[in-house]
Amino acid sequence: MYDTLDTIAAIATPLGESGIGVIRISGKNAYEVGDKIFSSKSTVPLAKRRDRSIQYGIISDEAGHPVDEVLLLIMKGPHSYTAEDVLEIQCHGGRQSLEEIMRLVLRSGARLAYPGEFTQRAFVNGRIDLAQAEAVMDVIQAKSSQGLTSAVNQLEGRLSRVVSTMRKSLTDFMTRLEVMIDYPEEDLEDITIPDIAGSIRNIEGQLENMLHASKSGKIIRDGIMTAIAGTPNAGKSSLLNRLLEEDRAIVTEVPGTTRDIIEEWITIQGVPVCLVDTAGIRDTDDTVEKIGVSRARKYMDKADIVLIVIDQSRPLSMEDQNILRTAGGKHAIIVLNKSDLPCKVLKTDLASYGYDILSVSAAAGKGIESLKEAILSVVLQNGMTEGQSALLTNTRHIDLVRQTRNNLDRALHTIEMGMPIDCAIVDIRAAWETLGEVTGDTVHDDIVEEIFSRFCLGK
Numbered sequence: 305m306y307d308t309l310d311t312i313a314a315i316a317t318p319l320g321e322s323g324i325g326v327i328r329i330s331g332k333n334a335y336e337v338g339d340k341i342f343s344s345k346s347t348v349p350l351a352k353r354r355d356r357s358i359q360y361g362i363i364s365d366e367a368g369h370p371v372d373e374v375l376l377l378i379m380k381g382p383h384s385y386t387a388e389d390v391l392e393i394q395c396h397g398g399r400q401s402l403e404e405i406m407r408l409v410l411r412s413g414a415r416l417a418y419p420g421e422f423t424q425r426a427f428v429n430g431r432i433d434l435a436q437a438e439a440v441m442d443v444i445q446a447k448s449s450q451g452l453t454s455a456v457n458q459l460e461g462r463l464s465r466v467v468s469t470m471r472k473s474l475t476d477f478m479t480r481l482e483v484m485i486d487y488p489e490e491d492l493e494d495i496t497i498p499d500i501a502g503s504i505r506n507i508e509g510q511l512e513n514m515l516h517a518s519k520s521g522k523i524i525r526d527g528i529m530t531a532i533a534g535t536p537n538a539g540k541s542s543l544l545n546r547l548l549e550e551d552r553a554i555v556t557e558v559p560g561t562t563r564d565i566i567e568e569w570i571t572i573q574g575v576p577v578c579l580v581d582t583a584g585i586r587d588t589d590d591t592v593e594k595i596g597v598s599r600a601r602k603y604m605d606k607a608d609i610v611l612i613v614i615d616q617s618r619p620l621s622m623e624d625q626n627i628l629r630t631a632g633g634k635h636a637i638i639v640l641n642k643s644d645l646p647c648k649v650l651k652t653d654l655a656s657y658g659y660d661i662l663s664v665s666a667a668a669g670k671g672i673e674s675l676k677e678a679i680l681s682v683v684l685q686n687g688m689t690e691g692q693s694a695l696l697t698n699t700r701h702i703d704l705v706r707q708t709r710n711n712l713d714r715a716l717h718t719i720e721m722g723m724p725i726d727c728a729i730v731d732i733r734a735a736w737e738t739l740g741e742v743t744g745d746t747v748h749d750d751i752v753e754e755i756f757s758r759f760c761l762g763k
């Protein structure tokens with residue numbers, strides 16, 4: 305881990321033009337750093353000024369030249385974001401101002417923070433646990449209103465509380481089982497064993513429910529990647545534009561118009577959906593188009609759903625059929641486009657692929673709402689899970705909960721087979737430890753480092 309005694313600093317807002325820009329400084333020298341570069345009507349050192357107060361003044365360089373007019377926010381540890389002394393400089397939101405002040409701060413005793421280091425300190429200092437820290441990035445990266453809600457719930461500790469309650473029960477089971485081992489003559493077994501088995505089954509059920517809902521949880525957080533694929537001229541780019549309600553991609557009657565991948569986000573009923581328009585798939589000698597086609601195939605593979613667009617005003621071609629075959633095993637929807645023209649495609653030729661079939665007209669905007677619903681229902685077969693106590697959205701958490709469930713399953717098996725109690729305790733302890741990795745109570749330092757390294761600078 306990086307030196308936690310250092311005072312760290314970073315620009316917390318984007319380097320563009322904006323109303324205000326923020327530089328955050330955290331650590332035991334935060335106010336000393338501030339005193340070196342800040343002057344105001346009052347001459348009281350910043351450390352002696354009131355906690356949570358805002359100070360007006362000027363930042364000047366070593367030669368006394370003014371750099372910017374600013375407000376300083378004083379948040380004394382432990383009641384701050386990092387639980388350390390924090391000083392925030394709110395300057396004008398221009399690149400030059402932010403960068404010059406930042407250089408001054410670094411020359412005055414702070415070092416540049418690593419990505420995620422502020423939040424890592426909040427975790428190390430015990431203000432938040434690991435699941436809460438991970439939620440911070442989810443809040444920043446939220447792509448829909450539901451995604452934001454679930455991230456803020458996790459930030460606020462909803463998942464952590466569920467996990468802690470379960471871990472307390474597991475500790476309790478272990479203690480009671482140990483008592484049984486220590487006092488075998490007491491004849492406790494007949495009461496304790498069925499009672500504990502029932503409670504384990506109950507926790508297992510809760511974990512099972514969480515895993516069941518995690519499919520939608522992951523989608524709410526990461527979105528549904530939807531590839532729009534098909535032969536040239538089927539109307540893929542027209543469909544993208546129609547779904548976006550914007551003229552984003554070039555549409556022409558020339559087959560092979562789209563060469564590169566075009567990615568755009570929409571939300572359908574609060575769920576983020578990433579639409580990927582691709583080059584029409586065909587055999588071609590054109591160097592550029594060839595690359596486009598191979599990218600199209602790659603995205604078909606990567607996507608959660610493939611919309612296979614077919615021009616229904618022409619008979620089904622060999623190329624169409626090839627694409628239908630390559631989508632095998634994926635979530636796919638057959639989109640029969642150009643429904644404003646007479647239909648030349650036999651639906652019976654499509655039935656054998658087993659995909660949902662929808663007719664749309666990208667040009668006329670017909671059938672688009674049903675297509676949006678179909679996209680959601682293909683992925684969310686279990687429906688959205690509103691009111692879920694704690695939604696799992698993060699692959700790391702999902703894996704850990706799955707392992708915990710398996711550990712408990714083994715413990716139950718051991719108990720039910722009448723095997724030695726020690727064996728069951730081993731599995732319950734394993735479950736307790738795995739669950740603790742969610743909140744970071746029992747987690748390796750390298751995993752913690754890896755998690756925070758994915759954060760953005762200044763967070």
Ligand SMILES: Nc1nc2c(c(=O)[nH]1)N(C=O)[C@@H](CNc1ccc(C(=O)N[C@@H](CCC(=O)O)C(=O)O)cc1)CN2
Nearest residue numbers: 316326328377379382383384385386387392431440763
């Ligand atoms: N200017 C500014 N805005 C910001 C942040 C920030 O660091 N600075 N945040 C961060 O990125 C978020 C807010 N998160 C925060 C979380 C905890 C504390 C904090 O001081 N907690 C103390 C005191 C709580 C209280 O007063 O009730 C604590 O938990 O002990 C501050 C900000 C969003 N807005």
Ligand SMILES: Nc1nc2c(ncn2[C@@H]2O[C@H](COP(=O)(O)OP(=O)(O)OP(=O)(O)O)[C@@H](O)[C@H]2O)c(=O)[nH]1
Nearest residue numbers: 536537538539540541542560561562584642666667
């Ligand atoms: N009549 C009719 N024409 C359409 C419809 N959708 C698209 N077209 C026309 O079909 C042609 C091809 O449309 P594009 O959206 O460029 O097709 P594409 O699948 O992206 O083609 P490539 O990028 O070349 O693979 C254009 O002339 C569109 O105007 C539709 O619903 N009805």
Ligand SMILES: [Mg+2]
Nearest residue numbers: 540541561562
């Ligand atoms: Mg196109």
